[in-house]
Amino acid sequence: MAVNSSKSPEKPSGMRRQPRQARSQERVDRILDVAEQMFVTEGYNATTTNAIAARAKVPIGSLYQFFPDKGAIVQALAIRYTEELHQMFVELNTSESGNLPLSTYVDRVIDATDRFFADRPGYYAIFMQAQWTMPELEAIENAADAKLIQDCAVSLSQRRSDLQPADCEAIAFVLVKAIGTLLWLSLSQEQIFRQRLVSETKRLTLSYLQSYFPDDAI
Numbered sequence: 001m002a003v004n005s006s007k008s009p010e011k012p013s014g015m016r017r018q019p020r021q022a023r024s025q026e027r028v029d030r031i032l033d034v035a036e037q038m039f040v041t042e043g044y045n046a047t048t049t050n051a052i053a054a055r056a057k058v059p060i061g062s063l064y065q066f067f068p069d070k071g072a073i074v075q076a077l078a079i080r081y082t083e084e085l086h087q088m089f090v091e092l093n094t095s096e097s098g099n100l101p102l103s104t105y106v107d108r109v110i111d112a113t114d115r116f117f118a119d120r121p122g123y124y125a126i127f128m129q130a131q132w133t134m135p136e137l138e139a140i141e142n143a144a145d146a147k148l149i150q151d152c153a154v155s156l157s158q159r160r161s162d163l164q165p166a167d168c169e170a171i172a173f174v175l176v177k178a179i180g181t182l183l184w185l186s187l188s189q190e191q192i193f194r195q196r197l198v199s200e201t202k203r204l205t206l207s208y209l210q211s212y213f214p215d216d217a218i
Contacts, residue, residue, distance in 0.1 A: 019066065028066055030056045032080065035073045036122040044074070044129040074130050078137055081123045082144030088116055089148055093155040102213060106206045113183055114198050124187045148176045160213055171212060179205060 019025040034056040038047045049070050053060040067073045092109055100108075117123060131137050152172035157163055163171075179201060186197040 027058055032077055036077055040122050040125045071134055075136050078140045086147055098158045102209050106202055110202050145176055149173050
């Protein structure tokens, strides 16, 4: 997860053009699915656009219609991951979630985020392989975090209406960066210790939120 505190730029895509028809979208999705699998199993450096096209059963010319190079495919995958993560957060933060006890809300958010990472091993594997050679990935992560922070701030304001917007934004920034970074770092650990880190992330998050929402039931 991005931890840069600078203002996020507009989200880049890296794509040469966006698919306009359902058939083109299906082809792009197939290219991304195959590339994701190959980046995980064979490594980013060892995977070529020719190999991706062959495995996806599309002409190499069709791949280049949408993706000028392998880096553009990685950027598109990163955007797909972050959009799915944002959609998960939106589904968790309904109007009803504001009435949940803090402990229940924290459990749901952190468990869902942990499952998201676990179900998408390509997210961590691809980012760790390509991040140092592709600064565009940081821009994508920063833009995604900015959107999550904005939505989290709105959710916090609904839970406690007397909080100032600046307070909600600051709390949301801490939550998104802390939870995201801790769970991201946990992915490189052995399973038993990883689960311990998930529990510790819950403990840290709940204690922090209770300092602002002391009247919420545990």
